[in-house]
Amino acid sequence: MSENKNVKLKYFGIPKLLPFVKPYKKIMISMIIMGALSSLIDSIYPLFNQYALNHFIALKTTDTIVPFIIVYIVILIVFVILNFVSTTWAGKIEMSVNRDLRNASFNHLQELSFSYFNQNNVGYVHARVMSDTGRIGQLVSWDMMDMVWQGSYLLFVLINMALINIHLAMYIMLIIPFAVILIIFFQKKLVALNRKIREINSKITSNFNEGITGAKSIKTLVVENKINHDFDVDSDDMEKTSVLAGRYSALFSSLVTMLSSITLAIILWKGGMINQEGIIMIGTLSVFMTYALNMLEPIQSIVGGIARLIAIQVNIERFTTLLETQSDVADRVEVVEKYGDTFHPKKENWEPLYGDVEFKDVSFKYPDGNEMVLEHFDLKVPQGTNVAIVGETGAGKSTLVNLVCRFFEPTYGQVLIDGKDARDRSQLWLHSNIGYVLQTPHLFSGTVRDNLRYGKPDATDEEIWKALKLVNAEFVIDKMDKGLDSEVGEGGDMLSTGEKQLISFARAILADPKILVLDEATASIDTLTEKAIQDAIFTVIKGRTSFVIAHRLSTIVDADVILVVKDGKIIERGKHAELMQAHGYYYDLYTRQYEEMVTNTVSEIA
Amino acid sequence: MERKRFETKTQMVLFFLNGSKKYFLLAIISGCLVSFMDMINPRIIGFTVDSVLGDKVTELPAVLNKMLISVGGTVWIKEHLWFMALLVVCIAALGALFRFFLNLLNAKGAEKLVHTMRNELFNHILHLPFVWHSENQTGDIIQRCTSDVEQIKIFLSEQLIFLFRIVILITFAMYFMFTINVKLTLVSSIFIPMIIGYSLFFHKGIGKSFEKVDIEEGKLSSIAQENLTGVRVVRAFGRESYERERFEAQNEHYTNMWVHLMRLLAAFWSSSDLFSYLQIFSVLCVGTVLCVNGEMSAGDFIAFNSYTTMLMWPIRNIGRVIANLAKAGISIERLMYIMNSKEEKDVEGAKDVDLHQDIAFNHVSFQYENGSAEILDDINFTIKAGTTVGILGGTGSGKSTLMYLLDRLYELPEENGSITIGGVNVRDIKLSCLRTNIGMVLQEPYLFSRTLEENIAIALPEMDREEVKRAAKIASLDHAIEHFKEGYDTYVGERGVTLSGGQKQRTAIAQMLISKPPVMVFDDSLSAVDAETDAKIRHALKENVGNSTVILIAQRITTLMNADLIVVMDHGKIVEMGKHEELIHNGGIYQQIYELQSRSASEVSK
Secondary structure, three states: OHHHOOOOOHHHHHHHHHHHHHHHHHHHHHHHHHHHHHHHHHHHHHHHHHHHHHHHHHHOOOOOHHHHHHHHHHHHHHHHHHHHHHHHHHHHHHHHHHHHHHHHHHHHHOOOOHHHHHHOOHHHHHHHHHHHHHHHHHHHHHHHHHHHHHHHHHHHHHHHHHHHOHHHHHHHHHHHHHHHHHHHHHHHHHHHHHHHHHHHHHHHHHHHHHHHHOHHHHHHHOOHHHHHHHHHHHHHHHHHHHHHHHHHHHHHHHHHHHHHHHHHHHHHHHHHHHHHOOOOOHHHHHHHHHHHHHOHHHHHHHHHHHHHHHHHHHHHHHHHHHHHOOOOOOOOHHHHHHHEOOOOEOHHHOOOOOOOEEEEEEEEOOOOOOOOOEEEEEEEEOOOOEEEEEEOOOOOOHHHHHHHOOOOOOOEEEEEEOOEEHHHOOHHHHHOOEEEEOOOOOOOOOEHHHHHHHHOOOOOHHHHHHHHHHOOOHHHHHOOOOHHHOEOOHHHOOOOHHHHHHHHHHHHHHOOOOEEEEEOOOOOOOHHHHHHHHHHHHHHHOOOEEEEEOOOHHHHHHOOEEEEEEOOEEEEEEOHHHHHHHOOHHHHHHHHHHHHHHHHHHHHHO | OOOOOOOOHHHHHHHHOOOOHHHHHHHHHHHHHHHHHHHHHHHHHHHHHHHHHOOOOOOOOHHHHHHHHHHOHHHHHHHOOHHHHHHHHHHHHHHHHHHHHHHHHHHHHHHHHHHHHHHHHHHHHHOOOHHHHHHOOHHHHHHHHHHHHHHHHHHHHHHHHHHHHHHHHHHHHHHHHHHHOHHHHHHHHHHHHHHHHHHHHHHHHHHHHHHHHHHHHHHHHHHHHHHHHOHHHHHHOOOHHHHHHHHHHHHHHHHHHHHHHHHHHHHHHHHHHHHHHHHHHHHHHHHHHHHHOOOOOHHHHHHHHHHHHHHHHHHHHHHHHHHHHHHHHHHHHHHHHHHOOOOOOOOOOOEOOOOOOOEEEEEEEEEOOOOOOOEEEEEEEEEOOOOEEEEEOOOOOOHHHHHHHHOOOOOOOHHHOEEEEOOEEHHHEOHHHHHHHEEEEOOOOOOOOOEHHHHHOOOOOOOOHHHHHHHHHHOOOHHHHHHOOOHHHOEEOOOOEOOOHHHHHHHHHHHHHOOOOOEEEEEOOOOOOOHHHHHHHHHHHHHHOOOOEEEEEEOOHHHHOOOOEEEEEEOOEEEEEEOHHHHOOOOOHHHHHHHHHHOOHHHHOO
């Protein structure tokens, strides 16, 4: 999606990463020195060959072979140790920086407001935490080390050559600009093609997704052949583009090896001539040949490294943007001083919450919207009142609930909790007193007990069972192998939707909140559970201030106030009987739902 | 079309290799030539050093020697050293050409192979019965079609080809080395099995650690995922600190595992560095001694060292490649599961039938294999051609199942009664004929990621805009579409506009109407549409169905009260049947429901 974006940051965005690298400054510097040393050794090896050829073989003697062996072995051991330590450290830095970046982004996300989550989907945010961080970690460790290794190797080789014979070295250096141009040209081509391949690839994946999740529609519409044909178009495109990329990279690798052979030939020719003049010996010639063969790889790596640095700016940008995003629902400084922040609450200063809620001349528009969805809205909800919010799917029923929970703040006006503006106390204080049951119940992987205790970490088993009993959810636990210690699986997948719903009721009750927000499930659940849930709702809202996004007739009819929402706005409000008499939108909605309920209940009884 | 099921993995791989085999074979041949060319240059250099720059008597084969003498012998070359350089470049050019072919042919083969696999899989999946789609997890299947396909590609085009090339390279190198000096070859080759064995042993062992780290990464990733999807729950319960601890703990654990693994890898890399350099060093020392003793010349010494270095990297990699081979086996099995699932197919002698005929359900009983509670029990009734039939029933009464059996989304076992159209069992009708002629509007329709127009006309792509508009108008969708900025060209689905439930249902209705099928089934397809639009659609439909047979499934009596026949279903059985006027005096469920639904809603509410 944002892959195409070309991001250009100052100094490749590296200054933005400095705070995360700083703790590892010392180890990084030693790593760089060690890497350079190991490259130095690497560039010295051919000199042993030179010595063997020029001294031993040319003079037909083995006089210094013992020190020769000893020096080689010592250098080899140093080399191995240097490599071991510098790779271990590179790995350690990579993983540590990754870890720090992940923690920083995850923790920052805990404090961002809901408008951020509404504007960015979970997959996108998740990738910021899990994959951008990985790329950046790689940059400050391996990519950097690669530059150090290869760059210093190249440098040492050039110095060695110049020292041995500047004349011959000049010939070889002539090759370098050609190599660089060649490599840059192909690198660019290949990067562009690979991007295209990734785009087609994601198309193909969504084709597969459509072919499987849309199976029922595909079959009933008998469009198998059409869907298959469309798939073939993408698939052919993929093959063509990939082969093109393959062609370029084949050409590239051939040209690079060709280039090093040309260098080799030049050395043979010019070097041979110099050799005949008696200026250099055969051994020296062989050193040059070895260097010629080994020089192109570092050039390739360096160009590749620069290309990665350019590409990685996107990741750096996305990551730092996340960290720089400010929450639009933030506690004021003096509030934080008194009540503490998200991670360091000062519970001793928290006053108890009673449960009066009042909307006072509230106007509201979503940060990403341009229309006011509430205008001069007033509503008093005294402690213990049950407010029902009804309307069609997507009509905007969550708006009020979002304001009560302070997931969003009013654009104008105030939401008062116990007579005081909600903004005068910390979010955590409010949230610790609110219970929330979602339409699609969300459980966390872990045991049932972990999940039930989510709102009250120190709840005893006795309290847990009491809560379960209140919502008639004991049967859910009873049928599980390990009782409260049973795992619920990722997202609670081991349980049915209805069971998850019951568990989330029990979870809400355990926290004993003063204000309860409840989004009733619309999904069809088996009748037994359905009954249990209905009873649970009544138990849960009794005596608490509650806001229920209602789908069940029983909940609506008994509500103290009903708010009817259409196209994001509250169009009717009142008690059930009043609204029915008005014969307005509520009347229509109610009648329709009622008819469906009748069919179901009558056939249940029959 | 009909394909036998694959008995062995090889059979399936060979099937997929259709079309790409020739590329791979040519790639292998090019690979041999590349290796051969690579072997020649060290000999040329050796020759130059010994016989041109030095004064050793040439040991060339007779033919080459003759050629050499005809140009003037080594003396001439000595004065024209560029000739040797040119020779090196020519050989290198040939090598580069073959290397280009090797890589290109390999890429072509690989992409062709992936193309075949992808298309075969997709096509096969489209033709698998619906039961298969509902039994298998989408994510898992997609993964098989992407990652496992990739794995097999890597296995065939990289790993196998690599192994082939290495074997050839080693064979050639050994041959050339033997011709230079047998003793030195023995010294050099002692190390080869050692290095391969060491790397194989290490990679076999490390595989498990990689799996473990992957699992830990998965856990970390799902903590983040759950936190983001459950952001409301986290905030509402004020558990940010807890989430932070949980994430940081797992992050730390995962990081430490990686750091440990990195240390193992670093140890392996540096120790195998040690072996490789020892190999080179042994060759260097023994070679030197041999040279000093006059058993070898300097040129041969240089050539021999080149061969040893040439083999270094391939030999170090061979163990890793062999250790990874096992992964491909698993991937092949996973694809075989898909490819060996049975496609839907017509029975022998299946025919095309005119569907403007009576549809009869004869003592149909059915139960899902997956143990779903929904059942059908002895359903027996006939739908006269051209009439409208309503089926009323609550959730789980089996009314949708009945339609799935008619459309053969599920196959009715022979002993469980029969469904006939014009006296012909649906099982004996061609599937394409059956489904094209039965238009089904599903309760939860699936829209494809295309424009609205393409979605509506998906079954008949040659339809013009006017036809599409007409269908949209009947389905009361025209106004909604005109509201979109891009009208009928609005992109919907995964990467486009999200439609509301009611809009989706209406799109599906238009989608079905456009092909004017002789049988139209509306499976509770107005449930998300408001009462007013519901009435409007029903009215428009009545005028437009022509002589088609219409089956209306609903929970609301108003939707189907005008039908020619109404069937009331409950718990998988037919409990009542007749016209509306008869049923409302029957004293059965229908009457009950009717009375409750038609009583003025205000009366009902207490």
